[in-house]
Each structure stands twice: as structure tokens, then as C-alpha cells.
Amino acid sequence: MKKLVLCVLSLFLVLSFSVGAGAKTLKVGLAADPVSLDPQVQLSGGMLQLSHWVFDPLVRWTQDGQFEPRLATKWERINEYRVRFYLRQGVKFHSGNDFSAKDVKWSFDRMKKSVDFKGLLEPFVGVAVIDDYTVDVVTAKPYALLLNMATYFFAMDSEFYTGTDENGEPKDAIKKTTHTFANDNESGTGVFVIKSYEQGVKTVMTRFADYWDTKSVGNVDTFILTPIKENATRVAALLSGDVDVIDQVPPQDYERLKSDKNTSLVTINGGRIITIQMNGNRFKPFKDARVRNAVVYAINNAGIVKKIMKGTVEVAAQQSPPGYAGYKETLKPRYDLKKAKALMKAAGYEKGFEITMMAPNNRYVNDAKIAEASAQMLAKIGIKVNLKTMPKAQYWDEFDAKAADMMMIGWHSDTEDSGNFSEFLTMCYDKTTGMGQYNSGYCNKKVDELTIAAQSEIDLKKRADMLQEIEQILYDDAAFVPYHWQNHAYGALKNVKVKPILNSMNFPYFGDLVIE
Amino acid sequence: MFAFIIRRILQAILVMLVISLVGFSIKNSIGDPVRDLVGERVTPKERAAMAEKLGLNDPFSTQYVRFLKNALHGDLGTSFIYRKPALEVILKHAPATIELVLGSALIIVIFSLPLGMYTALKPRSLFSRFVMGFSTLGVSVPVFLTAIGFIYLFAVTWHVLPSYGRGETVDLFGNGYWQTGFLTIDGLKHLILPCISLASIMMPLFIRLIRSEMMEVLETEYIKYARAKGLSPMRIWFVHAFKNTLLPVVTVFGIQIGIMFAFTILTETVFQWQGMGFMFLDAVQRADISLLIAYLVVVGSVFVIVNTVVDVMYGFINPTVRVAGTK
Numbered sequence: 048m049k050k051l052v053l054c055v056l057s058l059f060l061v062l063s064f065s066v067g068a069g070a071k072t073l074k075v076g077l078a079a080d081p082v083s084l085d086p087q088v089q090l091s092g093g094m095l096q097l098s099h100w101v102f103d104p105l106v107r108w109t110q111d112g113q114f115e116p117r118l119a120t121k122w123e124r125i126n127e128y129r130v131r132f133y134l135r136q137g138v139k140f141h142s143g144n145d146f147s148a149k150d151v152k153w154s155f156d157r158m159k160k161s162v163d164f165k166g167l168l169e170p171f172v173g174v175a176v177i178d179d180y181t182v183d184v185v186t187a188k189p190y191a192l193l194l195n196m197a198t199y200f201f202a203m204d205s206e207f208y209t210g211t212d213e214n215g216e217p218k219d220a221i222k223k224t225t226h227t228f229a230n231d232n233e234s235g236t237g238v239f240v241i242k243s244y245e246q247g248v249k250t251v252m253t254r255f256a257d258y259w260d261t262k263s264v265g266n267v268d269t270f271i272l273t274p275i276k277e278n279a280t281r282v283a284a285l286l287s288g289d290v291d292v293i294d295q296v297p298p299q300d301y302e303r304l305k306s307d308k309n310t311s312l313v314t315i316n317g318g319r320i321i322t323i324q325m326n327g328n329r330f331k332p333f334k335d336a337r338v339r340n341a342v343v344y345a346i347n348n349a350g351i352v353k354k355i356m357k358g359t360v361e362v363a364a365q366q367s368p369p370g371y372a373g374y375k376e377t378l379k380p381r382y383d384l385k386k387a388k389a390l391m392k393a394a395g396y397e398k399g400f401e402i403t404m405m406a407p408n409n410r411y412v413n414d415a416k417i418a419e420a421s422a423q424m425l426a427k428i429g430i431k432v433n434l435k436t437m438p439k440a441q442y443w444d445e446f447d448a449k450a451a452d453m454m455m456i457g458w459h460s461d462t463e464d465s466g467n468f469s470e471f472l473t474m475c476y477d478k479t480t481g482m483g484q485y486n487s488g489y490c491n492k493k494v495d496e497l498t499i500a501a502q503s504e505i506d507l508k509k510r511a512d513m514l515q516e517i518e519q520i521l522y523d524d525a526a527f528v529p530y531h532w533q534n535h536a537y538g539a540l541k542n543v544k545v546k547p548i549l550n551s552m553n554f555p556y557f558g559d560l561v562i563e
Numbered sequence: 564m565f566a567f568i569i570r571r572i573l574q575a576i577l578v579m580l581v582i583s584l585v586g587f588s589i590k591n592s593i594g595d596p597v598r599d600l601v602g603e604r605v606t607p608k609e610r611a612a613m614a615e616k617l618g619l620n621d622p623f624s625t626q627y628v629r630f631l632k633n634a635l636h637g638d639l640g641t642s643f644i645y646r647k648p649a650l651e652v653i654l655k656h657a658p659a660t661i662e663l664v665l666g667s668a669l670i671i672v673i674f675s676l677p678l679g680m681y682t683a684l685k686p687r688s689l690f691s692r693f694v695m696g697f698s699t700l701g702v703s704v705p706v707f708l709t710a711i712g713f714i715y716l717f718a719v720t721w722h723v724l725p726s727y728g729r730g731e732t733v734d735l736f737g738n739g740y741w742q743t744g745f746l747t748i749d750g751l752k753h754l755i756l757p758c759i760s761l762a763s764i765m766m767p768l769f770i771r772l773i774r775s776e777m778m779e780v781l782e783t784e785y786i787k788y789a790r791a792k793g794l795s796p797m798r799i800w801f802v803h804a805f806k807n808t809l810l811p812v813v814t815v816f817g818i819q820i821g822i823m824f825a826f827t828i829l830t831e832t833v834f835q836w837q838g839m840g841f842m843f844l845d846a847v848q849r850a851d852i853s854l855l856i857a858y859l860v861v862v863g864s865v866f867v868i869v870n871t872v873v874d875v876m877y878g879f880i881n882p883t884v885r886v887a888g889t890k
Binding site: 076083162225248274276283284286287288289409484 | 601606607722728832834837849
């Protein structure tokens with residue numbers, strides 16, 4: 048009997064040991080997979096996620112919005128125009144080449160040529176190499192968001208991407224619709240090495256043996272990424288245990304993942320503001336701030352959050368989510384039908400009017416439902432809404448053409464800073480500067496002035512005051528209908544500790560993921 | 564005969580032209596492909612430059628003529644999202660769909676033949692009534708509902724079958740084109756649910772068809788005669804009746820297989836099955852118009868070729884068709 052117990056116990060020991068030391072395979076089902084292996088070919092969430100797995104930036108965001116040293120170990124501001132970065136030594140690329148300052152410069156110069164990134168890089172003059180492990184990042188004007196932007200500076204292996212490929216094309220070419228070397232080959236410093244990449248089908252990555260960050264608690268050795276577009280299928284794949292982690296859990300399945308004994312749900316504020324804009328150029332009454340205010344007062348965004356978003360997102364009254372410099376705490380969501388009716392009456396539209404509204408139906412979480420609910424709410428103050436919803440492929444054309452009186456738009460700040468919202472959504476539209484590119488018609492010169500001034504203000508306190516003043520103006524003007532900040536909802540098996548690796552930018556750092 | 568074939572081929576070419584023209588004329592309402600290729604921050608000016616470079620701003624006729632010219636050289640354009648020749652993308656997705664349809668066809672044959680015959684021979688039995696009732700249900704439930712129901716039962720609740728994808732595949736010819744799921748246990752497991760879901764729409768139809776054909780045959784004179792002659796019922800059912808039942812069934816089966824390819828769009832979407840239907844929907848959603856047009860042309864040509872071959876064969880088998888054709 049004793050022998051048997053001993054036998055069983057030792058068997059357990061062996062088993063538990065082998066599990067503890069065994070290679071962990073992570074299977075992830077995401078709604079979309081990276082469109083390329085070239086980190087600079089497209090500025091999209093999916094591509095930036097891949098960049099964080101296969102490449103490394105100078106610094107990256109932590110969950111609480113701080114900067115974490117990656118390829119840069121420390122940094123200091125030399126003067127108003129210059130920040131010096133001290134680079135990590137002993138870092139290897141997947142190709143075996145050593146990482147040094149020249150790769151940072153080379154990657155920056157290449158990024159400047161990318162259609163998608165050049166807009167973001169406008170404030171920058173360039174990268175100056177000081178020595179092998181020191182670079183200066185130089186801006187044209189004083190620029191407060193330099194570190195925020197350094198999260199985009201991923202290092203590519205300059206030696207690996209130099210020369211010509213088997214077709215005689217330069218290896219560093221950036222092309223979206225044809226084959227390039229960089230679209231199908233990679234050499235970054237990142238935690239995962241691409242083993243196989245079949246777009247739309249499967250991407251297999253393995254842990255980089257020479258990865259510099261040996262302190263990472265992550266224990267994933269093989270990372271298999273499959274795109275699963277259909278929401279129901281993605282949720283089912285998690286529930287059945289076919290994948291360990293999924294993203295974009297639809298709100299109607301939150302309860303299910305929470306109540307299932309094998310799965311957990313993790314939501315994190317994503318900072319993407321969902322708004323509907325009113326176009327005063329198309330529909331004159333919207334030029335009147337009273338009418339715009341009436342619309343905002345009529346729409347019960349808290350009710351939409353409760354019913355349609357299942358209460359998991361924060362109701363918004365401004366562009367900036369909490370934690371941003373421009374977030375003004377005193378701005379509260381407004382919903383007051385009486386007041387809305389009074390405003391309509393004061394503006395001379397007691398009888399209401401008829402307008403058109405457009406919204407996408409596959410771009411934001413429950414976008415079409417939000418628009419439908421809004422249309423019904425507006426009916427209560429006599430505004431008859433002719434709503435049209437469509438897939439995003441068609442919606443953007445309509446949005447560019449400003450084809451309806453009210454149009455939905457969501458925005459996530461590229462810089463994790465308030466100014467970016469105004470630059471794209473609420474500054475007066477200007478064809479030459481490209482400002483207000485996603486602004487349907489609102490225009491207030493004061494907002495423009497403040498936004499531009501904030502861009503080159505490096506006194507953070509003063510800057511925050513400016514950005515908060517912008518929010519106050521937009522609030523008083525009812526520049527747009529604010530709804531909520533969309534969150535990122537991940538589902539995971541219970542033994543997969545996904546919570547610590549998530550952040551508001553939606554870059555899950557799977558390299559640091561712990562599977563128990 | 565030669566004139567007949569030539570005539571058929573000319574007709575086929577005309578059909579292909581019409582298909583490509585239709586494809587071209589709807590492409591502008593699908594959406595702007597450039598939008599999917601760039602981030603949301605890219606300025607309208609840059610987007611316009613890109614559209615210009617891709618030749619999207621050229622007049623309709625220029626684009627169409629360019630497409631025809633390239634098509635004659637076997638180049639159906641380059642898929643924007645896959646960055647590969649559209650034809651190659653389609654051919655790589657085709658095997659998944661073919662295997663799915665083959666699998667369902669197999670299931671249909673295995674189940675509908677015995678069930679159809681049984682319900683014809685024993686129409687009043689409880690089991691027959693059950694099968695008929697069930698087949699009515701099968702016809703009326705949409706395929707995506709069946710599919711989701713299967714996933715929730717077999718994958719989520721019972722954990723016996725995988726919920727999505729093709730599983731482990733084997734490269735059949737070693738050139739990366741035909742990835743088959745028929746040769747691995749995992750691949751076969753992944754085939755079960757999608758195949759049954761797809762089969763669920765056609766199976767009731769075939770059960771009913773076989774049943775009614777069989778019943779009709781059973782009423783004919785020669786069956787009565789055989790019975791009077793004292794042949795064993797088994798021999799009458801399987802040898803005399805069954806053979807004659809089969810003729811119309813095979814004809815319908817041939818047509819329905821083609822229709823099944825169309826139904827794969829839904830099945831493939833629900834199961835994340837990487838076939839042509841899935842690819843088609845993806846291309847629509849992301850406005851990959853060159854892939855879309857290539858898809859229409861390829862599928863169109865398959866139908867045209869099959870029909871032409873069938874017509875030509877009919878001409879050989881049934882001289883009256885040939886005579887009508889030469890007039």
C-alpha cells in the first residue's frame with residue numbers, strides 16, 4: 048500500500064513538474080489579423096498589435112498610462128526641441144544582427160516615407176545619432192507629446208531590410224497592394240518570431256530565444272493567432288476551449304463569459320469616444336447652438352450605455368476620457384427632455400423638423416443600434432430622423448461626402464492625448480492643413496486657436512488648462528452628441544491571466560502573458 | 564456537330580463578357596478599397612493619390628478594356644488585401660470549399676438514399692412520419708441557425724467537436740495549393756459540423772425527391788407485374804424500382820451541387836472556414852474589388868464550362884438536341 052501511495056505521489060510530482068516547465072502554447076482568436084508583417088505599411092490597431100509582439104518600441108504604454116522603457120532605457124530633455132534617448136545594449140534582432148542607434152534612425156527615416164505614418168510624424172525633424180547607443184529625437188517646434196510618439200518608434204533591422212529581394216525590388220519598399228520583402232519577412236527585436244504567416248488564416252509565432260527582456264514573467268512559447276471574424280463563432284471558440292483568448296466580445300455575451308466556469312471576461316477602457324456630429328452647413332438649424340444643445344439634451348446616452356452597452360462603458364460628456372490632460376471632471380452627461388423641448392422652442396423649432404442621419408453598422412460596437420436608439424429619442428422632441436446604416440466600406444465614402452445631417456464617428460487619440468481629438472474631430476475643417484478631417488461642420492475659431500497653441504506648449508499644467516478649456520467650449524456649444532468611451536472586451540480561459548497585459552491602447556502584450 | 568460546339572463556345576464567351584461587365588458595373592457601389600488599405604488618419608489627398616496610382620480614377624471604359632486585355636493574358640488582377648494575383652488567391656481558397664461540398668454531398672447520399680426509400684416503402688410507419696416531419700423542419704431552418712445550434716451543442720456544451728476552422732491540414736501536392744483536411748483525424752473532425760450544416764438544407768429535399776420518385780415507380784405496371792410474378796420484395800425494390808428512381812435524382816443532384824457552392828458562403832462564415840465563400844464575403848466587406856471581379860469571372864466560367872460540356876454531351880447522347888442546335 049505504501050509503495051502504491053509513493054508511486055502515485057511521485058507520478059503526481061513528475062506530472063506537475065512537467066506541466067510547470069512545459070512549453071505553453073497560446074491560441075488566440077482575434078476579430079482581425081495583421082494585414083502584413085511590415086510594421087510601417089499601415090497605421091491600424093491590428094498592425095500596431097503585431098508590432099508589439101514582433102518588434103519593440105523605444106518606450107511603451109503601461110496599463111496606468113505611464114511610459115515603460117523598452118529599447119530606450121532612459122531619456123532626458125536636452126532643450127525645447129530635443130529629447131535624448133539612451134538605448135539598451137546587447138539587444139539582438141531575429142536575424143542575429145545587433146541592435147544599435149543606426150537602426151532607430153533608419154526605422155524613423157523609413158516611417159517618414161510611409162503614407163500612413165507621415166502625418167503623425169509631422170512635428171519631427173528627425174533622429175540624430177549621437178553614438179552607437181544614444182540618439183536625439185528632434186522636433187521642429189517645442190512638442191509636449193514627444194514621448195507619446197516614441198511609442199510608435201519600433202526598431203527594424205536596418206541590415207536585414209537593406210538591399211534587393213529576389214525580384215530585384217528594394218527590400219525596404221513600402222507597398223500596400225503588391226508583394227514586398229517587408230510585407231512577408233520580418234526581423235525585429237520583439238519577443239516573438241514569425242514562424243508562418245498566412246493572411247486571414249493563421250499566424251504562428253514562437254518565443255525569441257535571444258530576447259533581451261529576460262525578466263518578463265511571460266511563459267508563452269508558441270503563439271498561434273487565428274482571425275475569427277464572426278462574433279458568435281469567436282465566443283463559441285472560447286467557450287469550447289478551442290482558443291485561450293478572444294477579443295471584441297460582443298456586449299450581449301458578457302454575462303455568458305462571466306457566468307461560465309471556465310472563462311473570464313476582462314474589459315478595459317479603450318478611450319475611443321463615440322459621437323454623432325451635427326452638420327450646420329448642410330442643415331442650417333444646426334448652426335444654432337440652442338438646437339445642438341436640444342439634441343444633446345434629448346439623447347439619453349446614459350440609457351444607451353445601460354441598455355445597449357450593458358453598462359460596461361463610461362457615459363461621456365466630452366471627448367477626452369478620464370486620465371487625459373484635457374478631461375474636465377465638472378462636465379456631466381446631460382439628459383433632460385423638458386430642457387430639450389424648451390431649447391427647441393426658444394430656437395423657433397417647436398414643431399420640430401426632419402433630418403437625415405447615417406451610421407456604420409460594423410465599425411463600432413453596436414453602432415447601428417446606438418443610431419437607432421438616438422433616432423427614437425429625437426422623435427420625442429419633434430425631430431424626425433431618416434436613418435441609414437451601412438457597412439464601413441461604404442460608410443467612409445458617405446462620411447467624406449458629408450452626405451447626411453447627422454453622422455456617427457468614433458475616435459481614439461493616436462497620442463493618448465486630448466489634442467488629437469480636436470485636431471481630427473472638432474477643429475474647423477481645413478483642406479490645406481488637413482485639420483478637422485473628420486469634422487462634419489462644427490467650427491469655432493477659439494477651439495482652433497487653443498488646439499494649435501497646445502501643440503507646442505511644453506508646460507504640462509498650462510497645456511492641460513488649455514485642453515480643458517477646449518472641452519468646456521465644446522460642451523457649451525454642444526459641438527457633437529457624446530455617447531461613451533468604447534472599451535476593449537477580452538474573454539479568456541480562467542488559467543490565462545490576460546488582465547495584466549491589457550491597456551487602453553488595445554495592444555495586448557502577449558509576450559508578458561502568464562498561463563497557469 | 565462541330566458547328567454546334569463552336570456555337571456553344573461563342574455563347575460561353577458572350578456570357579463571360581456579360582458577367583465581367585456586371586462585376587465591373589457594381590464595383591463602385593461596394594465601397595472604396597483605398598479606405599481599407601490605409602489607416603483612418605491618412606489625409607484625403609494621400610488617399611486620392613493612392614486611388615490614382617491603383618487606376619481607380621480612370622473612366623469605366625479604360626478600366627474595363629485594361630481588365631479584358633490582362634484577362635486575355637491570364638491575369639485577372641491583383642487582390643488588394645492579399646497582395647497576390649487574384650486568380651492565385653481564389654485557387655488557394657477553392658480546395659476548402661470543394662472539400663466542404665464533397666463532404667456534404669457524401670452525407671446527403673449516405674442518408675437520403677436509405678431514408679428516402681424507407682419512407683416510400685413504409686409511408687405510414689411512425690419512423691417515416693418522423694423523418695418527413697423532420698425534413699420539413701430542415702428545409703425551413705436557415706443554415707446559419709443550424710450551424711450556430713450545432714456549434715453550441717457539440718463544441719460549447721459537449722466539447723466533442725471543434726467550433727471553427729479547418730484544423731490540421733496536409734499539403735496534398737506539395738505546392739501549397741491544395742490543403743486537405745481529409746487526411747488527418749483533426750481535419751476530419753473539423754469537417755463534420757460544417758458538412759452536416761451544409762447538408763441540412765439539401766438533405767430534406769433529396770429525401771422527399773427520392774420518396775416521391777420511388778412511390779411513383781412502385782405504382783408502375785412493371786413493378787406490379789414483377790410482384791405478380793412472385794419476385795422477392797427485396798429484388799423488386801432494389802433492382803427494379805430503385806434503378807429507375809435514381810435517374811431523375813442524379814440529374815437534380817448534379818444541379819444542386821452547383822447551388823450548394825453558393826450556400827457555402829453562410830456555412831463558411833459561421834465556421835470561419837477558409838474557402839471561397841468566406842473569401843468572397845471578406846472581399847465584399849473590405850471592398851477588394853479586383854478580387855471580387857476575379858471571383859465572379861472564375862465562378863462564372865466554371866458554370867459556363869460545366870454547362871457547355873453538359874450540353875455538348877447531351878448532343879452526343881440525345882441526337883434530337885443536336886438537330887435542334889444545327890438548325
